[in-house]
Amino acid sequence: MKAILLAKQEEVALAAKRFAEAKVVIAFDYQGLTVSKSEQLRKALRQSGCEMAVLKNNITRRASVEAGYAEFAEALKGPKAIIFSNDDVVAPAKALYEFSKENEVVKIAGGIVEGQVVDTAKILELAALPSYETLLTMLAAGMLGTVSQLAIGLNMIVEQREEQENA
Numbered sequence: 001m002k003a004i005l006l007a008k009q010e011e012v013a014l015a016a017k018r019f020a021e022a023k024v025v026i027a028f029d030y031q032g033l034t035v036s037k038s039e040q041l042r043k044a045l046r047q048s049g050c051e052m053a054v055l056k057n058n059i060t061r062r063a064s065v066e067a068g069y070a071e072f073a074e075a076l077k078g079p080k081a082i083i084f085s086n087d088d089v090v091a092p093a094k095a096l097y098e099f100s101k102e103n104e105v106v107k108i109a110g111g112i113v114e115g116q117v118v119d120t121a122k123i124l125e126l127a128a129l130p131s132y133e134t135l136l137t138m139l140a141a142g143m144l145g146t147v148s149q150l151a152i153g154l155n156m157i158v159e160q161r162e163e164q165e166n167a
Contacts, residue, residue, distance in 0.1 A: 008059065015055060015063030022084040024092050025072070025112040026123055030054070030081040032105035041099050041106075045083060048091035054081045064112075071117040075110035089113060090129050097127035 019025055030038065042052050055063075060082060061073040085092040093111075100106040108120045130138070 011055075011059050012062045012066060015059055016066040018053075018084055019063055019067035019069060019112070022086055022112070023114055024050075024083070024085040024089050024126075025069075026083040026092055026096060027060075027072070027075055027080040027109040027111060028083070028096060028100075029078065029105065029107040029109060031079050033103060037103055041096075041103075044095045044099060045092065048085070048095045049087045050083050050085040050092040050095065052081055052083050054079075069112055069117055072110060072112055077109075080109055088132065090126055090131060093123050093126035094129075094131070097124060 033041070045052050057076050057078075057080065060080070061076050064070070064073045064076070083092045083096060096106065096108065100108070108123050110120060111118050111123050113122065113126065
């Protein structure tokens with residue numbers, strides 16, 4: 001009996017550590033997914049640098065409270081799968097949202113984003129954001145446009161001065 005209790009306490013401590021270290025944690029309904037669909041989702045999440053885990057609700061609730069996310073524990077009614085991401089904030093939400101379009105049984109229950117407990121609407125807002133790489137590309141394009149406009153303007157000034165000197 002004591003060994004079982006110690007094992008459960010260890011599971012809670014490990015899960016609480018994962019909650020504390022993750023940038024993003026998302027809970028979602030997964031019941032009704034076939035094994036092949038579940039593997040497809042896991043693969044998509046791994047490609048995004050995320051990990052999916054199915055933990056017992058009691059352990060997940062206790063771990064979230066231990067990690068300081070008591071509000072998140074309220075979203076854990078019924079069987080839930082959990083996604084953890086230690087790197088990217090947008091990728092897990094985007095991957096899960098894209099997967100849920102084709103699989104109606106997947107429903108986002110809530111999450112934790114950079115230490116803040118958020119609802120389904122906030123997770124969907126994250127899913128709508130462009131990826132990090134896309135944002136960098138947009139920034140570079142904007143900066144390049146400004147530099148090219150400056151080059152054109154400077155070239156026009158040089159041409160005007162040359163015309164004035166020749167006249």
